[in-house]
Amino acid sequence: DTGVSQNPRHKITKRGQNVTFRCDPISEHNRLYWYRQTLGQGPEFLTYFQNEAQLEKSRLLSDRFSAERPKGSFSTLEIQRTEQGDSAMYLCASSLALQGLDTEAFFGQGTRLTVV
């Protein structure tokens, strides 16, 4: 499968625990995005990377959230001290930017987080 891969697909955690999600983008894609989606809502932007550089981070993101893309390939999203309000589907997408213009973004299947 050469699409965007996210792991794990599901995660149940107790409130206060830390969780980490992984995203493997399409190999030649230089941009990687993280989104959060709750039921009945559109995807909400969290952050994005151009290669290994994190170019923008949503102001909605608290200090408990951090994302990395150390070698410009896979990315991780960590949530520290999880809260029930963090329960959502976390989506990763990748795209190939050519001369500043994005081509289509490919989304992974997402990681569904449930905080109990």
Place this chain on the structure above:
Amino acid sequence: GQQVMQIPQYQHVQEGEDFTTYCNSSTTLSNIQWYKQRPGGHPVFLIQLVKSGEVKKQKRLTFQFGEAKKNSSLHITATQTTDVGTYFCAGPWGYQKVTFGTGTKLQVIP
């Protein structure tokens, strides 16, 4: 901050009827993309619009980008049950945060 609204929020149509969803941005968009998300699935890219007044067609789907590049629409002719899902507009894509619209959920009654 930028807001992207879509109307209607929900639409139920009889199979064979037409469907239109409208996307309105609070700011000018350099480009816009449309995505379809099936129930339980992830967003899937449909099209990208870049030019003012641009119209693109994909079989029964027609996409328009407004002259002022602040609104867009998606029109489906003769809906089929396979068209069921939520349609999102999103933009701008590039060196900026991408905002997804609120989405229009389409239900097609056979």
